[in-house]
Amino acid sequence: xxxxxxxxxxxxxxxxxxxxxxxxxxxxxxxxxxxxxxxxxxxxxxxxxxxxxxxxxxxxxxxxxxxxxxxxxxxxxxxxxxxxxxxxxxxxxxxxxxxxxxxxxxxxxxxxxxxxxxxxxxxxxxxxxxxxxxxxxxxxxxxxxxxxxxxxxxxxxxxxxxxxxxxxxxxxxxxxxxxxxxxxxxxxxxxxxxxxxxxxxxxxxxxxxxxxxxxxxxxxxxxxxxxxxxxxxxxxxxxxxxxxxxxxxxxxxxxxxxxxxxxxxxxxxxxxxxxxxxxxxxxxxxxxxxxxxxxxxxxxxxxxxxxxxxxxxxxxxxxxxxxxxxxxxxxxxxxxxxxxxxxxxxxxxxxxxxxxxxxxxxxxxxxxxxxxxxxxxxxxxxxxxxxxxxxxxxxxxxxxxxxxxxxxxxxxxxxxxxxxxxxxxxxxxxxxxxxxxxxxxxxxxxxxxxxxxxxxxxxxxxxxxxxxxxxxxxxxxxxxxxxxxxxxxxxxxxxxxxxxx
Amino acid sequence: xxxxxxxxxxxxxxxxxxxxxxxxxxxxxxxxxxxxxxxxxxxxxxxxxxxxxxxxxxxxxxxxxxxxxxxxxxxxxxxxxxxxxxxxxxxxxxxxxxxxxxxxxxxxxxxxxxxxxxxxxxxxxxxxxxxxxxxxxxxxxxxxxxxxx
Numbered sequence: 264x265x266x267x268x269x270x271x272x273x274x275x276x277x278x279x280x281x282x283x284x285x286x287x288x289x290x291x292x293x294x295x296x297x298x299x300x301x302x303x304x305x306x307x308x309x310x311x312x313x314x315x316x317x318x319x320x321x322x323x324x325x326x327x328x329x330x331x332x333x334x335x336x337x338x339x340x341x342x343x344x345x346x347x348x349x350x351x352x353x354x355x356x357x358x359x360x361x362x363x364x365x366x367x368x369x370x371x372x373x374x375x376x377x378x379x380x381x382x383x384x385x386x387x388x389x390x391x392x393x394x395x396x397x398x399x400x401x402x403x404x405x406x407x408x409x410x411x412x413x414x415x416x417x418x419x420x421x422x423x424x425x426x427x428x429x430x431x432x433x434x435x436x437x438x439x440x441x442x443x444x445x446x447x448x449x450x451x452x453x454x455x456x457x458x459x460x461x462x463x464x465x466x467x468x469x470x471x472x473x474x475x476x477x478x479x480x481x482x483x484x485x486x487x488x489x490x491x492x493x494x495x496x497x498x499x500x501x502x503x504x505x506x507x508x509x510x511x512x513x514x515x516x517x518x519x520x521x522x523x524x525x526x527x528x529x530x531x532x533x534x535x536x537x538x539x540x541x542x543x544x545x546x547x548x549x550x551x552x553x554x555x556x557x558x559x560x561x562x563x564x565x566x567x568x569x570x571x572x573x574x575x576x577x578x579x580x581x582x583x584x585x586x587x588x589x590x591x592x593x594x595x596x597x598x599x600x601x602x603x604x605x606x607x608x609x610x611x612x613x614x615x616x617x618x619x620x621x622x623x624x625x626x627x628x629x630x631x632x633x634x635x636x637x638x639x640x641x642x643x644x645x646x647x648x649x650x651x652x653x654x655x656x657x658x659x660x661x662x663x664x665x666x667x668x669x670x671x672x673x674x675x676x677x678x679x680x681x682x683x684x685x686x687x688x689x690x691x692x693x694x695x696x697x698x699x700x701x702x703x704x705x706x707x708x709x710x711x712x713x714x715x716x717x718x719x720x721x722x723x724x725x726x727x728x729x730x731x732x733x734x735x736x737x738x739x740x741x742x743x744x745x746x747x748x749x750x751x752x753x754x755x756x757x758x759x760x761x762x763x764x
Numbered sequence: 765x766x767x768x769x770x771x772x773x774x775x776x777x778x779x780x781x782x783x784x785x786x787x788x789x790x791x792x793x794x795x796x797x798x799x800x801x802x803x804x805x806x807x808x809x810x811x812x813x814x815x816x817x818x819x820x821x822x823x824x825x826x827x828x829x830x831x832x833x834x835x836x837x838x839x840x841x842x843x844x845x846x847x848x849x850x851x852x853x854x855x856x857x858x859x860x861x862x863x864x865x866x867x868x869x870x871x872x873x874x875x876x877x878x879x880x881x882x883x884x885x886x887x888x889x890x891x892x893x894x895x896x897x898x899x900x901x902x903x904x905x906x907x908x909x910x911x912x913x
Contacts (some may be wrong), residue, residue: 314902401817436777437811441804445808446802449853450821456786486846486873487839651877652886655870656845659894662853662866672854679850690833691822692774709803717797 266392272482273618274579277626282325282619283308285318289326290627293333294634297353298341298645299653303332306481308376308475308593310657312600313664320601321616327597331572331590332384334625336631337642339376343369344643352533352569355541359554359561370639371503372562377635379515379567382696384628387523387574390579392621396608398582402607408715410584412446412735417585419739420528421697422746428692435688435697442467442698443705463674468704469596470668471677472702476695477589479660481684484689485654507559514544514560514643518567520748526575527567532588533576536568574624581617584707592703599703716736766829769822773815780811841874849873861909862899866891 276282296307311639315323338353343360358374359536405413422432445456447468457463503511518540544564545554554561579585584606585593598605603613609745610617633640654675665678685695715732719725727733769855787808798907836845849872852907857865870887895913909911 351824430814430821434811434814434818437807437814438779440775441780441811444783444804444807451788451791451800453800455790456783457805458786463775483846484841489833649877651874655873655887657786658850658873658888659866659870660849661891663894663898663904663906667902667905670905671906672857679847679854683847687768691769691828693772706889712803716802721793721798727875749774 269618270392270622271613272626273613273620273622276389276615276619277325277622282322282623283626284628285322286329287630289329290333290630290634291329292326292336292337292503293330295640295645296330296633297334297337297339298642299571299648300379303481304331305473305477305589305593307334308590308597309470310661310664312470312473312593312597313668315597316600316667317460320603321619322740323601324594324597324616324620325627327544327594328577328620328624329627331594332627333385333631335570335573336377336380336635338564339380339643340373340635340639343372343376343562344639352537353566353571354534355537355565356562357403358541359556359558362555362557363559363562366557367499368557370499370538370615371507371559373639374409374502374636375507375511375559375563376566377516377632377639379511379563379634380570380635381436381628382515383519383569383571384574384631385625386519388621388624388628388744389528389574390523391574391577391624393577393582395621399607399610402583403611405607405731406729407711407718408729408732409735410737411460411708411711411715412726412732414584414704414711416735416739416742417587417704418697418701419743419746421700431693432697435694436701438687438706439455439698439701441704442472444701449710462671467677467702468668468674471674472663472681473593473596473699474661474665475678475681476685476688476699477593478657479678480685480689480695482654482658482661482681483686485650487648503559510560512561514540514564515567517543517547518564519571520566521564522571522573523575526587528574533569533572533685537565540564544622570718572649574689581609582607584609586700586703588753589699592700600663748761766831767827768830768833769828770828773819773822777812777815780808780815780887783808795824838876845876846873855913857907859909860913862906863891863895863912863913864905864909866895872890 277286292307292311293304296304308327311330312327315326318326334536335352339356339360342356343364346357346361353380353601360372360376384485404563418436422429422436445463447453448455454464460554518536521543522533522536541554541561541564544558544560545551546556548558548560576587576591579587580591580595584595584604586595595605603609603616661678662675665674668673668674688695688698715726716723719728726736783804787801787804790804792801792805795801821844834840849869852872853865853869858870860868867887868885870890871883872885874883895906899906899908
């Protein structure tokens, strides 16, 4: 009940005119990047992060979160209408969504996806509302060893689940952590790895790393693959047939649970629950042969699952301070830049902010439902903006954004360098996401490690004398060994190594 | 020489080596506990080992040649133009100010796709629009020339 009353006070803040406006801007940008193939929520949040300076923490995070979950809605439209997923979580929607569109039933596919996304999104935020606070309260008992162990687990899960190669994943993790070491040592105040450069004394800015590795590298890849745009078909009617309601609602229910639970696991991404949901629906269907030819459940389940995932994935961030995916890492960066530290104390120290953000997500999901059902055809036309015009404009926004962080061209140059590095890393299959995830955690991880070692008087085995830290580290080792063995046997998952989440 | 994986591996190796050798100059463990060199030393040490493994893998198992990963034809031209125009922007912007540098950069990037007068129109409109938004409305002190733009 306490959560409920706090949520109500959150609504009070979230429903101020300015916050409603930022929520609307966020979900609209999210829809835009979802609709535009090649751009994803990670790129959009990274590029727009500097623009949120000066907005205040609530408005900034409301807007960035809106981009995150808004993109999940937008990606569906192009998957259904022109068989081109706007973002990776909607890849699986092409399987049945586009065949439905070819049958003249694009409206039904988009309608059921919109309803499913709304239900999945809303239920997962309800989960965040009621499960988040108890987890945070429990985590308040954690000390530095437990946090260090949790961060290790998060990283191992990221490289174990996300990457195609453990070696490449580990390299990415270590690069991110090493980059985080550059700058002033938080304990002794010593300048580390600055090589006489005053600009490096405060280390690399998170915005530069995220904008370069995610934004610039994506623009470079987009520039070299400028495909032709395809004209979308007209959208008529937005509801499925009477007999389709029951199976669609059941798929939505299953997708909601699956997406939410997957979101709780660090290192997963929104593609995983979407694929799992599709495969589950196909297995449960009386006639699986319909799948791939326009089965409504093939749209309802995965689309619900990828939206439900978003709410679930925010729980590790809000309660433990652990980013479970790249977009969440950008959100964590936004929290830190606004002087907030996500983690167990956040619910107690800044309840006004947390509950306003959660409340805004309910509002954002409702706005998205309204924007999607009657306006799907309008959004589809945006996908017609040619890439050859789009990418240069995004480049200019990225330059302005990186410059505005410190009003310095040095940051713009750093973004370009990280962009080129990210471009080549992507080409040789070194995943980018773990670099950014670990960069944002690097400082926290070093602090907790050093504090723990000081507690244990330098004895590394001291971690295993604490039940939670020890158990989490043992679990991490098991996951690591499993990833190693499955890597050798080439039975790794089919999930792509570095996808937008 | 044509193996992109080896080059990327060498880049990571050199980066890790620089960090490792620098970390050796910092205190590893002091009187008050772990020093500033402890964590970076272990990280960069592990990165050196992994980069060597990656180089070996790239040489013998997972070969990626530059011709497989780099774009060709129009794609290559667009990418090179894009990077060069960005570098040109960085060089000239302190002298010319944001507007001229931005227009030139966008003009170069758009030139392969549109007629020159369209490129000029689009690049001028887009640059001036963002200049007004960032400089005048958001009050961000963008680099400007002696004329104030």
